[in-house]
Amino acid sequence: MKQQMDNGLKTRVLILVVALLSLFISACGAQPSAPADETTAPVESTVAPEAPAEAPAEPTSAPAADEKFVFGMVLVGPINDGGWSQAHFDAAKYVEANTPNSEFVYVDKVNPADRPNIKVEQVVDELVAKGAKLVITNSDDFKDGTREAAKAHPEVTFIHISGDDVLTGKAPANLGNEMGRMEYGKMIAGCAAALQSADGKIAFVGPLINDETRRLADSAYLGAKYCWTKVRGADAAALKFNVTWIGFWFNIPGVTLDPTKVVNDAFTEGYDVIISGIDTPEAIVEAGKAKAAGKNVYAVPYDFKDACAKGEAACLGVPYFNWVPNYTKLIADVKGGTWKQDWIWSSPDWSDMNNIETSTIGFAKGAALTPENATKLDGFIAELAGGLNLWTGPINLQDGTVYLADGVVADDKQVWYMPQLLEGMEGQSASK
Amino acid sequence: MNTIRLARAPLYAIIVSILLTTVVLTTTNADPVAAFTVLFSGALTTPSRLADMIMLASPLLLCAAGLSISFAAGQYNLGIEGQMTVGGVAAMAVLRLYTEGDSVVLLWLGAMCVGTVAGACWAGIVAILKQYARVSEIFVGLGLNFVALGISLYMVFGPWKRPGVASMSGTEPLADSLWLPVLGNTRATVVTPLIAIGVLALVWWFLRATQWGLEVRASGLSQAASQRLGVPAIRRTIQAMLVCGGAAGIAGALQVLGVYHALVPNLASGIGFMGLLVALLINADIRFVAPLVVLFAVLTSGSIQLPLSLSIDSSVSGVFQGFLVLAMIVARALLARKERG
Numbered sequence: 160m161k162q163q164m165d166n167g168l169k170t171r172v173l174i175l176v177v178a179l180l181s182l183f184i185s186a187c188g189a190q191p192s193a194p195a196d197e198t199t200a201p202v203e204s205t206v207a208p209e210a211p212a213e214a215p216a217e218p219t220s221a222p223a224a225d226e227k228f229v230f231g232m233v234l235v236g237p238i239n240d241g242g243w244s245q246a247h248f249d250a251a252k253y254v255e256a257n258t259p260n261s262e263f264v265y266v267d268k269v270n271p272a273d274r275p276n277i278k279v280e281q282v283v284d285e286l287v288a289k290g291a292k293l294v295i296t297n298s299d300d301f302k303d304g305t306r307e308a309a310k311a312h313p314e315v316t317f318i319h320i321s322g323d324d325v326l327t328g329k330a331p332a333n334l335g336n337e338m339g340r341m342e343y344g345k346m347i348a349g350c351a352a353a354l355q356s357a358d359g360k361i362a363f364v365g366p367l368i369n370d371e372t373r374r375l376a377d378s379a380y381l382g383a384k385y386c387w388t389k390v391r392g393a394d395a396a397a398l399k400f401n402v403t404w405i406g407f408w409f410n411i412p413g414v415t416l417d418p419t420k421v422v423n424d425a426f427t428e429g430y431d432v433i434i435s436g437i438d439t440p441e442a443i444v445e446a447g448k449a450k451a452a453g454k455n456v457y458a459v460p461y462d463f464k465d466a467c468a469k470g471e472a473a474c475l476g477v478p479y480f481n482w483v484p485n486y487t488k489l490i491a492d493v494k495g496g497t498w499k500q501d502w503i504w505s506s507p508d509w510s511d512m513n514n515i516e517t518s519t520i521g522f523a524k525g526a527a528l529t530p531e532n533a534t535k536l537d538g539f540i541a542e543l544a545g546g547l548n549l550w551t552g553p554i555n556l557q558d559g560t561v562y563l564a565d566g567v568v569a570d571d572k573q574v575w576y577m578p579q580l581l582e583g584m585e586g587q588s589a590s591k
Numbered sequence: 592m593n594t595i596r597l598a599r600a601p602l603y604a605i606i607v608s609i610l611l612t613t614v615v616l617t618t619t620n621a622d623p624v625a626a627f628t629v630l631f632s633g634a635l636t637t638p639s640r641l642a643d644m645i646m647l648a649s650p651l652l653l654c655a656a657g658l659s660i661s662f663a664a665g666q667y668n669l670g671i672e673g674q675m676t677v678g679g680v681a682a683m684a685v686l687r688l689y690t691e692g693d694s695v696v697l698l699w700l701g702a703m704c705v706g707t708v709a710g711a712c713w714a715g716i717v718a719i720l721k722q723y724a725r726v727s728e729i730f731v732g733l734g735l736n737f738v739a740l741g742i743s744l745y746m747v748f749g750p751w752k753r754p755g756v757a758s759m760s761g762t763e764p765l766a767d768s769l770w771l772p773v774l775g776n777t778r779a780t781v782v783t784p785l786i787a788i789g790v791l792a793l794v795w796w797f798l799r800a801t802q803w804g805l806e807v808r809a810s811g812l813s814q815a816a817s818q819r820l821g822v823p824a825i826r827r828t829i830q831a832m833l834v835c836g837g838a839a840g841i842a843g844a845l846q847v848l849g850v851y852h853a854l855v856p857n858l859a860s861g862i863g864f865m866g867l868l869v870a871l872l873i874n875a876d877i878r879f880v881a882p883l884v885v886l887f888a889v890l891t892s893g894s895i896q897l898p899l900s901l902s903i904d905s906s907v908s909g910v911f912q913g914f915l916v917l918a919m920i921v922a923r924a925l926l927a928r929k930e931r932g
Contacts, residue, residue, distance in 0.1 A: 266898055271759075274905065275860035277895050278850075280778065281643050285899050288637070300760035303853070311776070367748075367759075407759065413737075414744065590748060 227260050228494050231286030233279055233305075234267040235298035241469070242438045242462040243408075243480070247297045247320070250482035253515070258490055264289045270300070279304025280311065287312050293493045295320060295486075299371070309334040316493045321371065323575070325502035337485055337503040339519040342378040342574065344478025344507075345434075346549055347522045348459040349382030350390070350539045351475040352432040354532040355457055359387055359398040362425035364418055365436040366408045368590045372436060374577035376402050379434050380584050381549040382539075390535055395583070401430065402586030408438040419445055426456050432475070433458045440466060446473035450527070457527050467525045474525030476536075481521050484508075504571060509544030550574055555582035600922040604872075607922070608914035615910055621903045629900060630908055633893030640892065642777030646850055647862075648888035649787040650675070650842035654866030655880045656791040657838030661714075662875030663798060664831035665811035670717050670732025671839045671863035673739035674710040678840030679847045679858040680743050681709035683751070686765055686847070695768055703786075703844045710840015711833045713739065718832035722825050728832075740857070747856050761855035771849040780849040788881075790838055795877050807831050839863060865891075868912065872919050887912060 232251055236244035244267060255263040266282045268274060279301045286294055294312075296305045297320045306324055309317040309331045317334040324330035352361045361383055365372050380400045387398045403425070406415035418441035422433055426449055435442035435458065446458035447470025460466035460477045467474035485505055492498035508518035522540070524533055552563030556579040563569055579588040613623040634644040654671055661668040668674075682702035689698055713735060721728040751762045771780035798804040809817040810824035810831075817824040846858055865887055873879035894908030 264899060266895065271855070271857040271860055274895070275857070276647055276862065276891060278643075278778075281895060284639055285895060289899060303760060303764050590752075 227262055227290070228258070228292060228490065229262045229264060229290040230255075230293040230295070230490055230493075231283075231289065231291030232263070232265040233269050233282050233286070233294065233296040233298075233301060234265060235270050235300060236268065236438065237273075238265070238267045240438065240463075241440055241466060244297065244438075246463050246480040247295070247482055250486050251295075253483050254486045254490060257487070261490065262290075264291060270298075280308045283308035283312065287315055291315065293318070293490065295489075297321075299369075306330065306334065316498055318489060323502065325500060326572070326575075330500065332500055335498075335500050335502070337489075337505065339480050339482075339485075340504055340506045341375060341478060341480065341520055343543060344520045344522055345375045345378035345436075346382030346385075346543065347536065347540060348434050348461075348476070348478050349379035349384075350386035351524075351528060351532070351536055352379070352434055352457070352459055353383040353385075353387040353398065354390065354535055355475055355528060356432045357455065358431075359393060360430040361398070361400050361432045361434060362422075362430035363400065363402045363434045363436060363586070364421055364425075364442055365402055365404045365586075366438070367406055368404050368587060370576050370578075372404075373580060373588070374574055375436055376584070376586075377577055377581050378549075379436075380581055381554075384583065385549055386535070386539055390539065398583070399430075400584050401425070402580060402584055404587060404590075405437060410439065410441070418442070422446070422458075423449075426454065431456045435459065435461045438462060440469045443467065443470040443474055446470050449473070459525075464521065464523055467523065471526045473527050475528045476522055476525040478520065478522050481515055481519055483515050484517050484519055487516075504575075509540075512540065556580070557582055557584060557588050600919060600926055601873075603922040604915055604919035607918040608911060611914045611918070612907065612911045616903070616907065619903070621901060621907075625901055626897065626903055626907060629896050630890055630893050630911065632889075633896040634889045635893075638775070639777050642774065642779030644885075644888050644892040645779050645784050647892050648884050649783040650846055650862050651866055651869070651888055652784075652787040652881065652884045653790055653838045653842035653845075654863050655869045655884050656787075656794045656877070657835035658866050658870040659875045659877045659880060660794055660798060660807065660831045661835035662870055663804075663811045664807045664828045665814065666718070666721070666828060666832055666835075667729050668714065668717070668732055668832060668835050669729050669867065670714065670735045671835065671866060672859040672861070673732065673736035673863075674713045674836040674839035675843040675846070675859040675863050676736075676739035676743050677713045678706035678710035678843030679854060680739075680746060680843075681840070682706035682844035682847045683746070683762070683854040686769060687751070689766060689769060691766075698769065699771070699782075699848060702848060703841055706844025706847075707837045707841045710843060711837035713840070714832045714836020715829070717836075718829040721832075722829055739859075743854060743858060744856050747854055751854065759856060761851060761853040763853065765847075765852045769848070770852050771845075778850075783845045783849045786841065786845065790841070791877075791881060794834075794838075798877055803827070803830075865912075868916050872916050874923070 232247065234244045234247060236242065238248040239245055251263050251265070255261050264286055266285065269277065269279060269282055279296060283294055293316045295318045299321050301319060302322050302324065305317055305319040305322070306329060313333055315333065319334060319336050321338050322336045324334060325336045353359065363376050363379055365376055383400055384395060384398060387393050388395050403421050405418050405421060410418050418437060418439065422442050422445040425433055433442045433446055440460055442458040443460040443466060446456050449456045450473035457473050457475045458470060459475050462479055464479045466477045466479070505519035507520040508514055512518050513521045513523065524536070528536065548568055550563070550569035552567040553565045554563045556562045558579060559582060562581070580586055609627070616623040616626055634640050654675065658668060658671065682705060685702040685705050686698060716735060717728050717731045720726040720731050747761055753763045771782050773780050798807065806822045806827045809822050810827045814824045814828060843858055847854060869880065869883045869887055873883050890908045890912060894905035897903040897905045897907060
């Protein structure tokens with residue numbers, strides 16, 4: 160009997176270990192390969208606003224007359240991901256600091272891997288319970304959830320970043336969409352790549368295939384092609400532009416391709432510039448390592464202003480989002496009662512792309528860009544600012560069909576709903 | 592083992608895990624009292640939070656009830672996540688047949704039935720390989736979890752993808768009329784908890800009050816001996832697995848119908864494994880399933896308030912649940928040793 164019990168117990172402990180391990184694997188499996196600084200402070204990663212510290216600022220003001228404006232955010236990634244989510248978080252913190260009597264509340268890591276069984280609607284309920292009058296959701300994956308939450312809280316204004324519910328007519332009256340015209344950022348990225356590449360072999364590492372990622376890859380190609388042919392005067396046929404989709408915004412072992420491997424394979428195959436379209440910094444990290452090992456390779460990371468820091472010596476620059484101007488206006492509008500439902504696609508401030516107050520899209524040049532190429536790149540940016548539109552025909556889609564006839568300029572919807580890669584690009588246009 | 596003495600195990604376990612979690616919390620300068628208050632009562636403070644808790648507890652209850660049977664039969668059904676997933680995929684296949692004007696109730700029933708059968712079949716593979724090919728049900732189950740996840744990922748990103756855009760958020764949402772009706776302004780459906788409680792009651796009755804249940808338990812104690820004594824033990828073991836898979840399958844179908852209103856890539860999202868933890872914690876004793884399920888659902892559901900109100904990462908909830916299970920197993924082992932003197 161004793162023997163049997165011990166055995167039973169042992170089996171049970173074994174099962175428990177396996178079960179916990181499985182839970183752990185399934186939880187970690189879908190996590191972004193975290194930047195080093197993220198893992199060191201996991202608990203601080205969801206620091207809530209220090210409301211009590213700021214509250215006593217105006218102790219005598221009448222509570223009703225000068226009510227605090229609370230705005231909330233649902234973020235898909237961790238607030239320090241060095242990419243997409245951090246760009247949103249930093250902007251919100253900046254706006255909070257610069258808007259008197261405002262308070263920013265948020266929940267980050269709202270995704271099935273980090274918070275299984277927590278729905279966007281549930282998170283929104285909590286933000287609204289904290290008093291949020293404006294809620295921003297920052298992932299394409301939140302489209303349905305944001306719509307449902309907006310229906311459930313008609314008194315709150317919702318902004319779904321990167322969505323198109325307003326365009327498709329599915330949005331309730333209190334839901335708007337905003338996005339930045341990263342297409343320009345990607346064109347500049349493509350141009351930088353084409354200027355610096357030894358013989359015009361550029362690799363683009365993309366996430367999953369959808370309208371947004373196609374139009375961004377296409378933009379990078381258009382920028383590369385323009386600078387390759389018009390600025391360098393080289394032959395268009397000699398430009399190789401290869402797109403590899405890893406399958407998701409970040410590495411999920413066993414599900415996506417491993418971006419680290421994709422980047423290194425590209426180097427091995429002779430590509431000397433990698434343009435990253437994913438949320439995590441593998442491209443710049445690996446390029447930095449290869450550069451340190453003596454290879455002449457470069458990378459253009461994505462999303463976040465300081466992304467170059469992970470591989471300074473190989474960085475040509477980074478196109479990034481700066482949500483400060485959008486959020487500033489949004490909060491003023493909602494606060495003042497002048498907000499109107501809209502689908503906003505913000506352009507860079509061409510007078511100064513890197514002005515935090517005014518430009519939604521920025522481009523920070525990297526240390527590896529030669530001074531000569533930096534000058535040429537500035538020339539290209541000036542041309543874009545002056546009205547150069549690369550979405551001008553003739554442009555064919557990858558399968559040879561006409562996308563824009565000679566002289567035709569694409570309208571917003573044609574660009575937004577990009578059906579394919581373009582002729583001259585290598586890679587898949589649609590998932591099989 | 593002495594029942595009275597054994598009953599003390601959960602008490603010890605809860606005290607120990609609260610202490611251990613407090614240590615974790617204080618090392619990160621968090622206020623343990625406030626944190627535990629939120630954890631234990633956060634999910635119960637408003638109707639909408641309560642509703643979300645119920646919607647998490649229901650599939651958990653289905654899984655834990657199913658697992659009580661497979662545990663009774665001596666089977667460690669770690670494939671429960673996969674069984675839940677295929678249940679959801681199968682239900683979605685039925686729901687996609689919907690065209691305007693169809694009988695919604697018929698589709699709901701169809702989806703639930705097909706989901707149940709699919710989950711049972713998925714468990715059947717495990718059971719048959721175990722009984723006739725002597726392959727451990729643990730590893731077949733875990734392997735099939737990955738296959739099920741693969742199938743659901745393939746459907747979401749392949750044949751059932753949204754027009755033009757494959758999205759990690761799942762397939763295009765079901766037509767509004769297909770959503771299970773909810774209570775008031777909450778997200779709680781009426782049907783889901785009722786089915787979960789009904790299944791629990793059935794399992795309870797079958798296990799405790801029928802010849803079938805007795806035979807299942809006998810097979811669990813010793814399959815060989817039961818078989819020799821004339822109990823169809825192999826058949827009972829397989830049947831127990833089928834029932835567990837069916838319960839998981841209907842849970843998957845209900846997640847599609849009542850929670851996500853779409854097929855999402857990670858439909859099971861750890862609910863099956865959480866059910867396993869519950870079952871382990873209570874030694875698969877059917878009497879304690881419901882309270883433990885509610886406790887786990889409260890802890891998980893309330894945890895979302897931690898980062899917002901206390902700046903504490905919500906994974907503290909998982910830390911506590913983990914400590915609880917470990918402490919429970921250790922406490923039970925120590926008590927059993929003491930019992931034997």
